[in-house]
Amino acid sequence: MKQKSIAYRMERKQVVEELRLHKEILENMSEGVYLIRTSDGVIVYTNPRFEQLFGYEPKEMIGKHVSIVNAPGEKSPEEVAKEIIKSLNETKTWSGEVHNIKKDGIKFRCSANVSTFEHSRYGTVWISVHEDITERKHAEEALQKAHAELEIKVKERTAELSKVNKELKAQITGRKRVETALRESEERFRTLYTKTPAMLHSINANSRLIDVSDHWLAVLGYERDEVIGRKVVEFLTEESRRYAETVIIPEFLKVGYVDSIPYQFVKKSGEIVDIELSAIAVLDKEGNYVRSLAVLADVTEGKRAQESLRENEQRFRKIFEEGPLGMA
Numbered sequence: 001m002k003q004k005s006i007a008y009r010m011e012r013k014q015v016v017e018e019l020r021l022h023k024e025i026l027e028n029m030s031e032g033v034y035l036i037r038t039s040d041g042v043i044v045y046t047n048p049r050f051e052q053l054f055g056y057e058p059k060e061m062i063g064k065h066v067s068i069v070n071a072p073g074e075k076s077p078e079e080v081a082k083e084i085i086k087s088l089n090e091t092k093t094w095s096g097e098v099h100n101i102k103k104d105g106i107k108f109r110c111s112a113n114v115s116t117f118e119h120s121r122y123g124t125v126w127i128s129v130h131e132d133i134t135e136r137k138h139a140e141e142a143l144q145k146a147h148a149e150l151e152i153k154v155k156e157r158t159a160e161l162s163k164v165n166k167e168l169k170a171q172i173t174g175r176k177r178v179e180t181a182l183r184e185s186e187e188r189f190r191t192l193y194t195k196t197p198a199m200l201h202s203i204n205a206n207s208r209l210i211d212v213s214d215h216w217l218a219v220l221g222y223e224r225d226e227v228i229g230r231k232v233v234e235f236l237t238e239e240s241r242r243y244a245e246t247v248i249i250p251e252f253l254k255v256g257y258v259d260s261i262p263y264q265f266v267k268k269s270g271e272i273v274d275i276e277l278s279a280i281a282v283l284d285k286e287g288n289y290v291r292s293l294a295v296l297a298d299v300t301e302g303k304r305a306q307e308s309l310r311e312n313e314q315r316f317r318k319i320f321e322e323g324p325l326g327m328a
Contacts, residue, residue, distance in 0.1 A: 027047055027048055029047060029049060029196075029198060029295060030049065030198075030278065030295055030297060031049060031129050031130060031131050031198060032046075032047065032049045032050030032051075032052075032053040032054075032110075032129070032130040032131070032132075033045075033046070033047045033049070033050055033127065033128070033129050033130070034046040034047070034050045034061070034127075034128055034130075035119070035122065035125045035126070035127055035128075036066050036125060036126045036128065037122050037123065037124075037125055038116070038123075038124045038125060038126060039123065039124070040065075041065050041066045041067070042063060042064070042065055042066070043061050043062060043063070043064055043065070043066055044062065044063075044122045044125065045062070046059075046061050046062065050130060053102075053110075053130060053132055054069055054100070054102050054103060055102040055103040055104055055106075056103050068101075069100050069101065070098070070099070070100065070101070071099040071100055071101035071107045072099065073098075073099035073109075077099075080098065080099075084096075084114060088114060088115075088116050088126060092115060092116040093113075093114065093115045093116075094112075094113075094114045094115075095111070095112065095113045095114070096111070096112065097109060097110070097111055097112070097133065097137075098110050098111075098112050098130075100130070108132060108134040109132075109133055109134050109137050110130045110131060110132055110133060110134075111130070111131045111133050112128055112129065112130050112131075113128070113129045113197055114126050114127070114128045114129075115127055129196070129197060129198075193211065193213060194213055194214050195213070195214060196213060196215070197215055198213065198215055198295060198296075199213060199215050199216040199219055199275075199295070199296035199297070199298065200212065200213040200215070200216060200293070200294065200295055200296070201213070201216055201232065201292075201294050201296070202282075202291045202292050202293055202294065203232050203291065203292050203294070204291055205253070205289050206231075207231050207232055207233065207249055208229055208230060208231050208232070209227050209228055209229065209230055209231075209232055210228065210229075210291060211228075211291075212224065212227055212228070216296065219267075219273065219298055220235065220265060220266075220267050220268060220273070221267045221268035221269055222268050226268075232244075233245055233249075235265050235266060236263055236264065236265060236266065237264040237265075237266060237272060239264070240263045240264045240265075243263075244263065248261055252279060252281065252292070253281070253289065256280065256281040256283070257278075257279065257280045257281065258277070258278065258279050259278045260276050260277075260278055261276065261277045261278070262274070262275070262276055263275045263276075263277055265296075273298055273300045274298070274299045274300045274303050275296050275297065275298060275299065276296070276297045276299050277294055277295070277296050277297075278294070278295050279292050279293060279294035279295070280292070280293050
């Protein structure tokens with residue numbers, strides 16, 4: 001009987017620690033996350049980033065209907081909601097772009113990934129991960145407008161311009177990133193770490209990887225047993241490795257957090273990806289370091305797109321200046 005009691009207490013302590021870790025994951029994600037009760041469409045949970053994204057005070061959105069965040073776009077909010085619910089009923093997942101509205105009435109656009117799962121307290125819920133893509137969409141629309149104006153001016157001036165146009169369109173299409181939707185899971189909050197569509201990893205006091213999310217593995221092209229136990233710096237370029245070992249990791253262990261650190265990671269294929277990393281230290285009750293919680297954002301496409309835009313602007317300028325009609 002005593003052994004059962006000890007085992008129960010140990011299991012309960014482990015569950016509490018696990019719940020605390022996953023709460024910290026949600027509260028420190030760079031994306032906005034909220035839960036909607038499917039029976040009545042009421043919001044039952046919002047993480048700090050979601051509240052910040054929509055301009056609400058902490059917990060202010062709890063108990064309100066999900067329609068408070070929806071704004072009309074090409075389709076009415078009701079039409080969009082029907083499409084999303086239809087997909088969730090059929091496949092339990094949905095991902096795409098949505099029009100949202102802040103508390104102060106400002107409209108903006110988000111990419112959203114929604115999935116269905118059974119919550120122990122709220123029953124069947126939808127979990128939605130939101131990322132503000134307003135600036136990216138404005139940049140794309142401005143780029144498309146500039147492209148249309150250029151076509152009007154130059155028409156079909158040269159075969160080189162036609163080739164550049166095709167490349168530009170392909171680049172715009174390539175900039176749209178679709179995150180893998182969260183799969184339904186019967187695991188407790190542990191699933192939020194491994195299955196969330198974000199790059200997450202945790203290291204111990206020796207800087208060795210003790211946990212990574214599935215998305216982390218997918219982006220870098222590794223299997224889990226190929227990375228667990230290895231030092232995280234082994235996956236960095238030489239320059240990023242020196243920066244991490246001499247500056248970032250010592251500072252992180254000292255102050256307990258870092259924010260938006262630029263690194264270059266190396267995929268299993270050898271391809272280099274640009275990453276921005278933010279992390280916090282998870283401590284025990286005595287204040288001793290236990291593990292880190294790091295959130296990584298792949299910014300490779302954004303940097304490539306910016307460089308490509310600069311190159312294309314130079315090419316357009318050269319074509320116009322050297323063309324038979326000039327810019328007139």
